[in-house]
Amino acid sequence: DIQMTQSPSSLSASVGDRVTITCRASQGISSWLAWYQQKPEKAPKSLIYAASNLQSGVPSRFSGSGSGTDFTLTISSLQPEDIATYYCQQYDSFPLTFGGGTRVEIK
Amino acid sequence: EVRLVESGGGLVQPGGCLRLSCAASGFTFSDHYIDWVRQAPGKGLEWVARSRDKRNGYSTEYAASVKGRFTISRDESKDSVYLQMNSLKTEDTAVYYCARRSSGSGSYYPFDYWGQGTLVTVSS
Numbered sequence: 001d002i003q004m005t006q007s008p009s010s011l012s013a014s015v016g017d018r019v020t021i022t023c024r025a026s027q028g029i030s031s032w033l034a035w036y037q038q039k040p041e042k043a044p045k046s047l048i049y050a051a052s053n054l055q056s057g058v059p060s061r062f063s064g065s066g067s068g069t070d071f072t073l074t075i076s077s078l079q080p081e082d083i084a085t086y087y088c089q090q091y092d093s094f095p096l097t098f099g100g101g102t103r104v105e106i107k
Numbered sequence: 108e109v110r111l112v113e114s115g116g117g118l119v120q121p122g123g124c125l126r127l128s129c130a131a132s133g134f135t136f137s138d139h140y141i142d143w144v145r146q147a148p149g150k151g152l153e154w155v156a157r158s159r160d161k162r163n164g165y166s167t168e169y170a171a172s173v174k175g176r177f178t179i180s181r182d183e184s185k186d187s188v189y190l191q192m193n194s195l196k197t198e199d200t201a202v203y204y205c206a207r208r209s210s211g212s213g214s215y216y217p218f219d220y221w222g223q224g225t226l227v228t229v230s231s
Binding site: 032034036038042043044045046049050055087089091092094095096097098099100101 | 142144151152153154157168170171204206209215216217218219220221222223224
């Protein structure tokens with residue numbers, strides 16, 4: 001199975017800060033990586049697919065990069081509504097696997 | 108508007124069974140893969156099962172942790188996907204989400220829409 005490791009597990013930042021979350025795959029997954037946002041008590045929401053493509057309607061302050069084993073989700077200017085847990089997921093091979101999540105809080 | 112609505116969760120004793128439903132609307136049901144993903148209380152996301160599209164014969168995949176106990180199926184007439192869960196264990200306690208895989212001419216696609224989830228509690 002492909003293990004997905006996210007870091008940090010949590011972070012606290014101020015409104016307007018640039019926030020970066022990393023995700024590392026235990027083996028190469030090309031660009032078959034997605035990012036999801038989950039607000040408290042809500043279902044996950046799709047943010048980014050194929051490592052760097054924004055889903056329709058996602059604000060442009062979100063961006064993704066990477067390929068192979070190392071990936072990054074960046075929020076260019078953190079907003080109060082971005083408070084959530086973010087998960088990466090590989091869809092290169094079965095079983096589909098998710099990272100452990102990164103909880104983002106406002107300082 | 109794409110909608111996925113889960114139902115069927117509840118409290119069940121260890122060793123018991125439960126059937127979850129996921130009712131789909133707003134898209135051509137037979138053209139999309141539908142998966143189940145679960146989230147134990149306070150934990151991360153875990154993929155559970157997949158039902159491929161009609162073109163792929165609605166073939167299925169399962170996580171090792173549920174293989175042989177859970178069965179995913181579809182009813183085209185109701186645009187619904189089901190998860191039959193047998194021999195339930197306490198570690199199956201989770202919110203169960205159904206999720207639609209986006210589609211196209213390629214081979215690799217992520218989830219694009221998720222339902223709101225249904226809670227399954229396995230406890231004596």
